[in-house]
Amino acid sequence: MSAEPKAKKAVRRPSAKAIGKAIEQRIGHTFADPSLLATAFTHVSALKSSRNRADSYQRLEFLGDHVLGLIVSDMLYRAFPKADEGELSKRLANLVRKEACADVAKSLGFNEGIKLGTVGAGAGARLRNSVLGDICEAVIGAVFLDGGYAAAAQFVERNWTERMHKPIRPLRDPKTVLQEWAQGKGLPTPVYREVERTGPHHDPQFRVAVELPGLTPAEGVGGSKRAAEKLAASALLAREGVSGGKDG
Known part of the structure; x- marks a missing residue:
């Protein structure tokens, strides 16, 4: 008598709360207001109404972009005391570009927490890649609002210091x-x-x-x-x- 095949166990997906906790650990900041972190990972396509775009990460991205620029500028000023304004500007542009932010987001596994609306599988994959840099900036904005400049600076310094000391990569047209x-x-x-x-x-x-x-x-x-x-x-x-x- 042949044995009946064993039923496959259903793979349980981590809950949104568990994913949020894991991301907090990678960020190195526990949010007093968890809704800020949730908003930082919410793409406009996931909103019930596109008119309420303020509930997506876009506002936090705007803030985080400028906070990142200030923190990296401060890091460069202290790290390269003999560099002139032109060199500092080139280094800054290389460090705050979207591709650099996306690399940081990938290294921290931010793609796991992205909230997208209903899109095709291929389109969803492309969208996830294209928004990773935005989400990284939104996370910086969220950390800044939740923990102040010092908390945001700690996050940026942990993830940008090594990159800062690498040779400047020429920006292609x-x-x-x-x-x-x-x-x-x-x-x-x-x-x-x-x-x-x-x-x-x-x-x-x-x-x-x-x-x-x-x-x-x-x-x-x-x-x-x-x-x-x-x-x-x-x-x-x-x-x-x-x-x-x-x-x-």
Whole structure:
């Protein structure tokens, strides 16, 4: 008589509370207000109404971006006493770019806690990669609000000090990165189109859209067409979750 096959045990997913506790340990900060941490991981697609965007991580990302810039600027000022303003600016741009923030988020396992709305599996994976840098900045903003500047500085120093002492990696032109990515996908060369020019003749502002077949155009605004084109390319790369250049 053959033995009946054993039923497979259902794999229990960790609860949201357990995931939150694990992330707190990796961050190195226990939140007095856990809702701040929850908001830092909530993408706008997970909200019941897109009109209530303030409940997503976007506001915390805005705050965290500026807190990160201040803390890293302070770290650089103290770590490189002989560096001039130009070198400090290059190092700062390299350390606070979205790709650097996404690397920190991946190293801390932040992808486990992202709250997304209902999207396809492939789209969800791409979205998770593209928002990791945003979530890292949102976490910094949340730690700053919950524990003050000292707590935020401790988090940044733990995760950025080693990166700070690495040689400066040259930033690639985002237009070049986008063209290479498009070619790798079998797409034609990106097309840049001036959408609008505003401002006085001596101080114009250009809004430029970059277009690729099958993709929603991305836009950038700058004081020259080239600057706007680079920002548009950066926007499209960021949206598609592509690591690459950033206008510095």
